[in-house]
Structure formats: structure tokens, C-alpha cells
Amino acid sequence: MQVPQDGEDFVGQPWYHGPLSRQKAEDLLQQDGDFLVRASKSRGGHPVISCRWRGSALHFEVLRVALRPRPGRPTALFQLEDERFPSLPALVRSYVIGQRPLSQATGAVASRPVPRQGLIRRSFSEDTLPDDPARTEPLRDRKRSDSQPAGLEHMWRSPEDPPGPGASTVPASGLPRTGSDPVILKTPVPLGSVADSLRASDGQLHAKAPTKPPRTPSLLLPDASGRPPTYCELVPRVLRVQGPPPGHNCPESEVPWWEAEEEKEEDRCFARPQAEVSFCLPDTPSCLLGSQNRPLEPEVLHTLRGLFLEHHPGSTALHLLLVDCQATGVLGVTKAQRGAMGVASGLELLTLPHGHRLRLELLERLETLALAGALAVLGCAGPLEERAAALRGLVELAVALRPGAVGDLPGLAAVMGALLMPQVSRLERTWRHLRRSHTEAALAFEQELKPLMRSLNEGAGPSDPGEVALPHVAPAARLLEGEELPGPLDESCERLLRTLHRARQTARDAPRFREAVARRLRGFRPNPELTEALTTGFLRRLLWGSRGAGAPWATRLEKFHRVLSVLSQRLEPDP
Template sequence: MQVPQDGEDLAGQPWYHGPLSRQKAEALLLQDGDFLVRAPGSRGGPPVISCRWRGLALHFQVFRVALRPRPGRPAALFQLEDEQFPSMPALVHSYVAGRRPLSQATGAVASRPVVRQGPLRRSFSEDALMDSPAQEEPLRARKWSSSQPADLEHTGQTGQDDPGAGATAMPVCTLPRMGSDPTLLKGPTPLGTVADSLRASDGQLHAKAPTKPLRTPSLALPEAPGCTPTYCELVPRVPSTHKSPPSQRCPEPESPWWEAEEEEEEDGCFIRPQAEVSFCPPAHASCLLGPQNRPLEPKALHTLRGLFLEHHSGSTALHLLLVDCQATGLLGVTKDQRSAMGVASGLELLTLPHGHRLRLELLERHEVLALAGALAVLGCAGPLEERAAALRGLVELALALRPGAAGDLPGLAAVMGALLMPQVSRLERTWRQLRRSHTDAALAFEQELKPLMRALDEGAGPCDPGDVALPHVAPAVRALEGEEPAGPLEESCERLLRTLHGARRAARDAPRFRQAAARRLRGFRPHPALREALTTGFVRRLLWGSRGAEAPRAERLEKFQRVLTVLSQRLEPDR
């Protein structure tokens, strides 16, 4: 179906349904790619694009930026994320014709419009959704007098008190306003107009020209503290003296904890550590597992498979970055935790003697995530293409976690640990199918991801806080826990020195890493179930069950390695 072009009216578009509730809109979206545009309700508000994607009904609010009326310029601009359009039809045409995702977080693509059935129902919010501004009520007409040269309200009217059939009264709102036009309003006026109105005899009594109205835009934002004041036609700012009183302001939505600014320390004096700190979230009722679960429950595995299929690799990478930042103690550190550990973040704590508990938690997190990633491939007992698709999904997730993207190096190390695990790397037929069906993913794994992971393990990979949100700390954690590096003695010593130097640099740059992580997660709203599925406690219970999760770490890892070996042999037996 052809999507209308820019100049057409919104009410005439077949995909615009007017005021429509969320429930009724979701009932009209039957297949992936179906979309419609609706008004959110009868009380006004910006337009909403409703779209079905990967089995879910998603709703995207379109921002409407009102502009000052000016000849040759639209009355408002419409945008979803970054790009602005002069009309709603232009926005819809750009996203549908170019098959562009409506948001980067979901990847939803609108491709098939749902045609409206029946006439369009008008609402009070209709004018806010149309591309043209609402018509204004003309000012009350006054008597015409030839001795009133300054009475400009009746420009274009005849000199009669009551216009006849041949004289048409032109309201003031139809006349284009110029910067030098005199003020036409009477009485007290809101911000952006002149309070002193022009009387009929002003043109004869005053020698100077009338005062010009203030050039106040339709949208005004308060000045940000500490920022250099700038002017923009689309998003201008006004002085702080014009701000509304606190009692009249709308309450701002509460920001999540990963977007909250860190509290400043009252003084810089040293605080003696009190105890070892854990950053694992407290145990609570799981929405995916029961209070007592067995290892690898089929129902939970089926739910997780559908959950990961609903989210593309970029969204999953941001979920993993959020959970990793909390598990490492980079974001969400409370004041009590800082007082207990004596430093401001977990990147500093893991280099100190009393960071033993945190180091063990990070080691276990890396291991259980790698085992879960390997299980995602080895648990595919179906056709060969299914296992190749699982490999491709892990490669795409690793690419989304690399430096310059999400920048979550611990998450990247866990995914690469799954791909490089012996039980996975020995699947020759599966890797051959990956190279045949998903050549780009196979080349990215061999030519980009494997060299990058090797450099990170040797302490020579990228670690700049601009590209990296969370540094690779697994080598330093292993070294501080007494694990000897493999390889010749001279190379091992050089690698150990680079690793310890990298850990000291990460502790020093912890504030910069915190800013980089918060910048990547700004505006991100995680899916609760997917976020829980990436926590260490959930993965541990999923792999070993509620009772087996309490067993010693070495014993648990040894048993699950044997399970993965059996699964790998069943998929591709040795010849």
C-alpha cells in the first residue's frame, strides 16, 4: 500500500485512526509489521504510532515541537528519536519506505499500514495532531472610524459598521505577523506579548513607534545550570526569571538508579573499611522460576528462548551492560556500601585485600554466563541450521558488546568464553554451516572478535573510557586470586605486569567509566524478565537448580562441564 507524501493532511491518511485506546489499537495489529497512528485520548497529547513486532504490540510516542508561525515554515516538527519531519505523513513515509526501525532499542519496523474502517471520529486533541495549527477565534469587531489611523484590527474591511454581503471580514489571525508590527492585543497578556495595548489615538499622541512584541517562541526550556546559554529556533531557552512557580510545575518522572547522579562526598578523609561488600541483588520472588526448581527446567528454557528471540542483539547488550555494571559495583552503589568498603566503586574494591568476596563473585559470574551461552548452542537438538543460528546470535551479541558499541568487556568475555569453549568449538559441522549460511558473522568472529579477545586477555586491548563502559577485569581478578597465567615464564611475567597495570588504571579511571556507562544507559528502560535472566543468581539456579546452586563452586563447575561434554558428543559424535 502506498504511503502518502508530505503535503497530504493527516486526517485523510488511511492509517490514521483518530482517538483510539491502546487496547483497541492492539486488537487491530495482527502480524509483525502492522502499524497505525492514533490519538492517545480525548484530552489531547502527541500522536502515537502503534506497531506489532516480534509478537508484541509496541507503542511509540511522537514528539511534536511547535514553531512560531512564519510564512513558508511548518507549524510544528515531528520526531521519534533524532530526525525531525515537517508533518506526520512525512515521518511515516520516511520510516516505512526506508524500513527504518522506529527505535534503536526495539528494532521494530513498520511496513504494513492498518487501514481505517469508517469515518474518522474527531476529538479535542485533533488539532494537536494535525499538521496545521488550530484556528483562532477572531477578535471582537469594533466600529470603523476614518479618524482612527492606528486602529489596525479592521484592515481589509469596509468603512461600514456591519459588513455587507460584498465585504468579507478578515480576522487578525489570518494576517502574517512581522517583527515590526504593532501590538494588537488588549488587557493583561501572558509571557511573550506586550502588556501596553495600542489605543485608537496612539498614532496621533505618540511621536515614537509602538513597542515591538517580544520574540518569544512556542516552546521554551529553562536554562541548564552551569551551561553556556545558546539560542536555537527549534528549542530556545528563556531566562530563569520567566520560570513557572514550583507549585505549578508538573512533577518530573523519577529517574532510575543508573541515571541518578552520584552523591558528592562531604569530605575527602579516609574511611576505614568495615566489611566485605557484595553487589549481588537481594533474593526475591522470580517471575521465571519457582521457589524450588530443578536444573534446566524445560519450561524455563522455553520461556528464555522466546524472551531472547524477542530482543535484538543491541537491546540484549544494554541489558547485559546494566546487570554487569551493578554486579561490578560501578553503578547503583549506595552510600552505606561506599562507607563499608572505603572506596567509591567496585573497580577500586577488587584491587584491595578486602575485595576478595567481590572477586569471587565476578569470577563466578563470568563462568556461569559462559556456561549458559554454551548451553544455548549445545541444547539445540533440532536441525543443524538451528545450532548455526544460535552461534550467529552469540556472535551478533558479542559484536554489540565490543568497544565502541555497548562497551561491556566482561559481557564480551563471557560470550566469547562460550564460543571458544571446547565442547562448542569441536562442532565442525555446525561451524561449517555458520560459514555457509551466515558468512558475515563467521568472518567477524574469526577476523575481529578472536584477535580482540586475545588482546584483552593479554592486557593489550582497548581500555579507553570513551569506547569502553566497563573494562575487562577477569585477568586481574584471576591474578589477584592466585591463579597462575599459562605460557612461558617470561611471557607470563610480562602479561602479569600488564594485567596489574591495567587493573590500577581501571581503578583510577573508575569515575570516567561510570560516566561512560551512565551515558550509554541514559533513557534505557529494561525488560524486567530479561534483566532478571542475566543476573548471576538466576543463571546459577537455572543451571544447577535451587538445591545444587548452594554446592561448592568447583564441584558445580566440574559437573556441568561433564553435562556439556555429553551434549556435544550427542550432537556430533567422534568419528
């Protein structure tokens, strides 16, 4: 059996709407359980399941895991949470027919597909290819089935040829397909009839005998002469990759800054740095916050919740790795910055005396991310299941960040800091519900993540650049800023030596860490809104407002811990 290629097995499904904006998708979802699948422009054309649940429109990104081409197996797998499927229709059927929640955090169940009206002009798989005139020209109607040479006059006529008598005038879509099966173009089925023909007992989510999209011919008929076509004149068509049309800028073709090659510097004498370097992004207009925002605006928190629920923990982990690498000075370091700090990487700078500002920025970022993670749990004023689902989401994100996966140890430390924060760890009923309803996540937290974090904080744990993309630098930063180590003197001395040795090793391996990060981020196309939501400047304004963000760090930290303590007591008061 021939395995269908990507994009060939779902563009004909009634629930697939092709490129569609989030707003237009939400307008089509009327009742709880309504769903559709669209190609998200902000996610580079990746499929997203849009579903209405409990009066809100939710969006869930479907991860596409590319496989090495081999005969008899698909070229990609599709994944929503844990399970992977060989095709997108298989994933949709499993979740809809089995009435499985699209995510454990929301409990949203997709039950009624919203059929599209008309044919899709472009498919998800096409959006990754440059426009080809030979591929996008309107296709002619074909006869039902004709194997005689005379029947070729109705097939794939050149645009200059006038249509013959009785030729169809129904517009056809330009979706590329391969194969030799004839295709019968039909008038689009009305919306009501498509919805009535959907039955769960059929074991599939499309109407009976759905219309196949037309196929691009694998053979091209030359039009050099006016003679009737014959078999000997059939020549293979070779698809040509052409650039964008004149005057059209294609942002996807540009190399992202994190994939750009590092500038090579000529050998020069060392010059003592004259100023400290900061890798904090300058304040720019936010697409999520107003120019003068208040702390913890409910509308922004609701938007952020939907944004994080839309992304798989693995995707969120890659976004966090990208932002952490920029904040640490591993990627995106300019030649002027390297000249100012005297070294090539922020991993080297933070071990030097003039890395004081960088160390403070990294420690503030760690604490700010931990506070935001704790707020995600303590801000759930709904049922107990909602808080337990938020805990599970943080645990899954920590698992995705651990060594051997994304390997972002600063991000892992921030998420674990939120889970281990006293205001969160005291929620006994919530943790008990997590152990009962999400046993696998609870076991991963207790048996894997907590021992790992304890080892990293003591200057031990994994540190190889092949297993780790970004090392845990908080212990060295605290030590170099004069923080005393807890515990008995003999244990603190051993921990001091381990931390200093790890810091020297990190500085020496800075180029290898940069290579490890570049490998993980190769081909990654982030969501701009999610990327902004993970920056230190955005989180600072979100938690303390545009006016309070300028207060001293110690004052801001103390006030927000009091806020979290009040929220924790409201959720589970002391006996």
C-alpha cells in the same frame, strides 16, 4: 518536499494498532504470516512488530534512532536488524513486499497485515508527552473545504458551544496533527473491507485512500465574546506541558537509579573497612521463575528465547551493560557501601585485599553467563540452520559489546567464552554452515573478535574510558585470587606486569568509567524481564534450579559442563 514528523506517517496505517498488550496482539494473530505493529508499554512506547510464524507469536522491537533536526531530513530512523529506514511504513513495506525475514534467527516473514478496527485514541508519539487538556479534548467535525470566514463556525467549536444544525455526531480521535489541510471524518471501515483492499501490487500496505487522523489546529479561536469569529481573532495556540493529574503517579518522570547523581561526600579520614561488600542483588520474587523451580524448565527457556529474539543485539547489549555495572559496583553504589569498603567504586575495591568477595562474584558471573550462552546454542535440537542462527546471534551481540560500541568488556568476555567453549567450538558442521550462510558474522568472529579477546586476556587491548564503558577485570581478579598464568616463565612475567598495571590504571580511572557508562545509558529504559534474565541470581536458578543454586560453585560448574558435553555429542557425534 516536507519530511513527515515522527508519528505523523504511520498512525493512519491499518496495521498500526497503537498501545496494545502482548497478549491481545497474540490473540489477533491467527495464521502464519499475520502481523501488526503496536506500541509496547514495557518498552516505553517503542514500536514492536508482532508476527505469527510456525505456530508461535513472535515480537520484534523496532529501534528508533534519533537524529539532530535538520531541514529536509527525518528526525529519526527506524531499524529492525541492520538496515535503517526514514519512517516506520518504509521499514514495513521493505520487509513485507520483499518477503524478507524479520530476523535471521527465526526466519519469520510478515505477509498479511491485521487491520485494526476503529480509530486509535492515542499514538506512539503521544505517549511520550504529558496529557494536555487542550490537546486531548474531543475535536469537532469540520466542513470539507471552506476558505470563507463564515465557514469558521463549524471549525474547532468550544466545548461549551452547542452544536449547530446538522453537526456531525461521529466521535473523533484526539490524535495531534499539524497542518492546514481539511480532514474528512469517516465511519471506521469494516475489517473485511479493509483486508480485501490490501494489495501487494499497490506497493504499500494500507488500503486505498485511508482515513487520515484528525489534526490539532495550529490556530485557536478565542471564545471570550459571543460575536461571530473573524480572521483577526485567530491567535496562535501554544501547547503547554502540564504535569500528571493529581493522584496519578507517572513512573517515566522519575529519574532511574543509574542516572541519579552520585552523592558528594565530605572529606573524612580513612577508616579500615571492617567487612567485605557484595553488590549481588537480594533474592526477590521472580516474574519468570517460580519460587521452587527445577533446572532448565522448558517453558522458561521458551519464554527467554522469545524475549531475546524480540530485542535487537544493541538493545540487549545495553541491558547487559546496565546489569554488569551494578554487579561490578560502578553504578548504584550507596553511601553506606562506600563507607564500608573505603573506596567509591567496585573497580577500586577489586584491587584491594578486602575485595575478595567481589572478585569471586565477578568470576562466577562471567562463567555463568558463558554457560547460558553455550546453552543457547547447544539447546537448539532442531535443524542445522537454527543452531547457526543462534551462533550468529551471539556473534552480533559480541560485536555490539565491543570497544567503540557499547564497550561492555565483561559482557564481551562472557559471550566470547560461550563461543570458544569446547562443547561449542567442536560443532564443525554448525560453524561451516555459519561461514556459508552468515559470512559477515563468521568473518567478524575470526578476524576481529578472537584477536581482540586474546589481547584483552593478556592484559593489553583497548582500555580508554572514552572507548570502553566497563573494563575487562577478569584477568586481574584471577591473578589476585592466586591463579597461575599459563605459558613460559618469561612470557608469564610480562603478562603479570601488564595485568597489574592495567588493574592500577582501571582503579585510577574509575570516575571516568562511571561517566562513560552514564553517557551510554542516558535515556535508556530497560525491559524489566530482560534485565532480570541477565542477573547472576536468575541465571544461577535457571541453570541449577532453586535447590541446586546453593551448591558449591566448583561442583555446579563441573556438573553443568558434563551436561553441555552430552548435548554437544547428541548434536554432532564423534566419528
